[in-house]
Amino acid sequence: MKVLKDILYKVSIESVKGSTAIELNHIHFDSRLVTNQDVFVAIRGVAADGHMFIDAAISKGATAVVCEDLPSELAPEITYVQVKDTREALAYMASNFYDNPSTNLQLVGVTGTNGKTTVSSLLYQLFKTLGFKVGLISTVTIKVNDKEFATKLTTPDSLTINSYLKMMNEVGVEFCFMEVSSHGIAQHRTLGLDFAGGIFTNLSQDHLDYHSSFAEYRDVKKRFFDQLSKDAFAITNIDDRNGNYMLQNTKAKTYGYGVKNLTDYKVKILEKSFSGLKLNINGNEVWSRFIGDFNAYNLLAVYAAADLLDVEQLENLQTLSQLKPVDGRYQHHISETGIHVIVDYAHTPDALKNVLQTTNDIRTRNEELITVVGCGGDRDKTKRPLMGKIAGNLSTKVIFTSDNPRTEDPDEIINDIEKGVEPQDIFKTLSITSRQQAIKTACSLAKKGDIILIAGKGHETYQEVHGKRSDFDDLKIVKELLAQFNK
Numbered sequence: 134m135k136v137l138k139d140i141l142y143k144v145s146i147e148s149v150k151g152s153t154a155i156e157l158n159h160i161h162f163d164s165r166l167v168t169n170q171d172v173f174v175a176i177r178g179v180a181a182d183g184h185m186f187i188d189a190a191i192s193k194g195a196t197a198v199v200c201e202d203l204p205s206e207l208a209p210e211i212t213y214v215q216v217k218d219t220r221e222a223l224a225y226m227a228s229n230f231y232d233n234p235s236t237n238l239q240l241v242g243v244t245g246t247n248g249k250t251t252v253s254s255l256l257y258q259l260f261k262t263l264g265f266k267v268g269l270i271s272t273v274t275i276k277v278n279d280k281e282f283a284t285k286l287t288t289p290d291s292l293t294i295n296s297y298l299k300m301m302n303e304v305g306v307e308f309c310f311m312e313v314s315s316h317g318i319a320q321h322r323t324l325g326l327d328f329a330g331g332i333f334t335n336l337s338q339d340h341l342d343y344h345s346s347f348a349e350y351r352d353v354k355k356r357f358f359d360q361l362s363k364d365a366f367a368i369t370n371i372d373d374r375n376g377n378y379m380l381q382n383t384k385a386k387t388y389g390y391g392v393k394n395l396t397d398y399k400v401k402i403l404e405k406s407f408s409g410l411k412l413n414i415n416g417n418e419v420w421s422r423f424i425g426d427f428n429a430y431n432l433l434a435v436y437a438a439a440d441l442l443d444v445e446q447l448e449n450l451q452t453l454s455q456l457k458p459v460d461g462r463y464q465h466h467i468s469e470t471g472i473h474v475i476v477d478y479a480h481t482p483d484a485l486k487n488v489l490q491t492t493n494d495i496r497t498r499n500e501e502l503i504t505v506v507g508c509g510g511d512r513d514k515t516k517r518p519l520m521g522k523i524a525g526n527l528s529t530k531v532i533f534t535s536d537n538p539r540t541e542d543p544d545e546i547i548n549d550i551e552k553g554v555e556p557q558d559i560f561k562t563l564s565i566t567s568r569q570q571a572i573k574t575a576c577s578l579a580k581k582g583d584i585i586l587i588a589g590k591g592h593e594t595y596q597e598v599h600g601k602r603s604d605f606d607d608l609k610i611v612k613e614l615l616a617q618f619n620k
C-alpha cells in the first residue's frame with residue numbers, strides 16, 4: 134500500500150478536496166481496470182475523455198481521483214486532486230508508485246524516425262554478450278533480462294514503463310535500453326524517468342496524422358533531449374539535417390556520430406555486400422553481418438553509446454562484430470534456387486528509400502528488384518504517394534498491396550499510393566489487394582539472382598484488415614510460397 138501524498142511527489146497540484154493521507158492499492162487511467170482503493174487518473178485522449186469515466190471509476194472502488202477539471206458534484210468520501218495536466222501527473226505518480234526504478238539502473242533512450250528498434254535491440258544484445266543483466270523496451274518485445282513480454286506500443290504508457298523498470302530492479306538489471314517514440318514524448322510517457330543517456334537516429338516524415346506539422350514532430354523529439362539531466366549523455370547523428378538542432382538546448386554532455394562529417398564517432402564504409410559491412414570505426418576495422426549504409430549509422434550509434442557507458446574499446450568492437458540482425462529489419466533469406474528475399478519494416482518514405490538504395494547498391498544490373506509494399510490505414514496519409522513514387526523509382530517491378538489497412542478501405546489506400554507513381558514508372562507497377570496474393574505473384578515472377586523486397590511489416594505476425602487481426606508473417610509466407618514453386 135502506498136500513501137496518496139507520497140505518490141503525488143513532484144506533481145504540480147492546483148487544488149485538493151479531501152485527504153491525501155489515504156492508502157492506495159494501485160493507479161489506473163482506465164476506469165475499466167479500477168478495483169477497490171485505487172486512484173483513477175482522468176486523461177483527455179484522442180478518442181475519449183477520461184473525465185467522462187470518473188463516476189464509473191468511483192463505482193468500481195476508486196477512492197481518489199486525479200483530474201484536470203473537477204466534476205460538478207463531488208462525492209464526499211472521495212479525494213479529488215486537480216492538476217494542470219493529468220498525463221504529466223500520471224508519469225510522476227507512476228515513478229513514485231514503483232519507487233523511482235529508473236534511478237537504480239542506467240536507462241538509455243533512443244529516439245528518431247527510423248532505427249530506434251535496431252539501435253536499442255543491438256545495445257541489449259551487446260550488453261548481454263558482455264555478461265550484464267539487461268532490459269529492453271522496444272516495438273518488437275520487452276525484455277527483463279532473459280524474460281520476454283509482448284508489447285503493443287513502441288513506448289508504453291508511463292505506468293507500464295515503470296512497472297517493467299521495477300521488475301528489472303528486482304532481478305538486478307544494470308542497463309535498460311528503450312525506444313522513445315514521438316507519441317511517447319508528446320503524451321509524457323517518459324517524463325520523470327532518470328535517463329543516463331539519449332540517442333538520436335534521424336528525422337524524416339512520419340506520423341503527420343498525429344502531429345500538426347513536421348516542425349511540431351521535430352520539436353516533440355527535441356523535447357526528449359531538453360529534458361535530459363546534466364549528468365546524462367546525448368548522442369546525435371550529425372549527418373542528419375536536424376542532428377545538431379536536437380541537442381541545442383540540452384543540459385546533457387553532447388556527442389556526435391556520422392559518416393559524412395568529422396565528429397566524435399566516425400564510421401567509414403569499406404565494403405558492402407549481402408553478407409555484411411566492413412567498417413572503419415574511429416580508426417579500427419570491424420566486420421559486421423549487417424547490410425545497408427543505414428546500418429553503419431545504427432552500429433556506430435551502438436558503439437558510441439557503449440563507449441560512453443564505459444565499455445572498453447576492444448571489447449566493444451569485438452562484440453559489435455558478433456551482433457545478429459533484428460527480426461524484420463532487413464532480414465535476408467536466400468532460397469534453394471538463389472532468389473534473395475528481404476523482409477523489412479520500412480513503413481516510412483525515408484526507410485523505403487534507404488532499403489531500396491541499399492539493395493540497388495548491392496545488386497547487379499541484370500537482376501530484378503521486385504518490391505511488395507503497402508501503407509498502414511488510420512495513419513499518416515501523406516506518406517502514401519511518396520512511398521509509391523519511391524517504390525516506382527527504385528525498383529524494377531512493384532506490387533502495391535495492403536499493409537495493415539486497419540479500419541480503412543484497403544483499395545483506397547492502394548489508390549493513394551498509386552497516385553505518387555511517376556509516369557515513366559507506371560509500366561513497372563501492378564496492384565493486388567491481398568498481401569498473400571501479392572507475395573505469391575512476386576515469387577512467380579522471380580528467377581535466380583532476383584531480389585524480392587517485402588516492405589512495411591517486418592517482424593509483425595498479424596495483419597489487421599477491416600478492424601480484424603489474423604495471423605500473417607511475411608517471412609514465413611514467402612518461404613512457403615517459394616518452396617511451393619520449387620524455387
Ligand SMILES: CC(=O)N[C@H]1[C@@H](OP(=O)(O)OP(=O)(O)OC[C@H]2O[C@@H](n3ccc(=O)[nH]c3=O)[C@H](O)[C@@H]2O)O[C@H](CO)[C@@H](O)[C@@H]1O[C@H](C)C(=O)N[C@@H](C)C(=O)N[C@H](CCC(=O)O)C(=O)O
Pocket residue numbers: 162163164165175176177178179180181182183186285286287288289290314315316317
Ligand atoms: C493516438 C494515441 O497515441 N493513442 C494512445 C492514447 O489513447 P487515447 O488518447 O486515444 O485514449 P482514449 O481512448 O481517447 O481514452 C482516453 C482515456 O479514457 C480512458 N477510458 C476510456 C474508456 C473507458 O471506458 N474508460 C476509460 O477510463 C482511457 O483509458 C484513456 O486514459 O493513450 C492510450 C493510453 O496511454 C494509448 O494506449 C493509445 O495508443 C493507441 C493504442 C495507439 O495506437 N497508439 C499509437 C499510434 C502509438 O502511440 N504509437 C507510438 C509510435 C510508434 C512509432 O513511432 O512508429 C508508440 O509509441 O507505439
Ligand SMILES: Nc1ncnc2c1ncn2[C@@H]1O[C@H](COP(=O)(O)OP(=O)(O)OP(=O)(O)O)[C@@H](O)[C@H]1O
Pocket residue numbers: 245246247248249250251252272287312314334335427428430431461462463477478479480483484485487488591
Ligand atoms: N538508421 C536508419 N536510417 C534510416 N532507415 C533505417 C535506419 N535503421 C533502420 N531503418 C529502416 O527503417 C525500418 C525500421 O527500423 P527500426 O524498426 O529500427 O525503426 P524504428 O525507429 O524502431 O521504427 P518504429 O517507429 O516503427 O518503431 C527498417 O526496417 C529499415 O528499413
Ligand SMILES: N[C@H](CCC[C@H](N)C(=O)O)C(=O)O
Pocket residue numbers: 287480508509510512536537589590593
Ligand atoms: N509504429 C508504426 C508502425 C507501422 C507499421 C506498419 N506495418 C503499419 O501497420 O502501418 C505505427 O503504428 O504507425
Ligand SMILES: [Mg+2]
Pocket residue numbers: 249250251271272273287312
Ligand atoms: Mg521501433
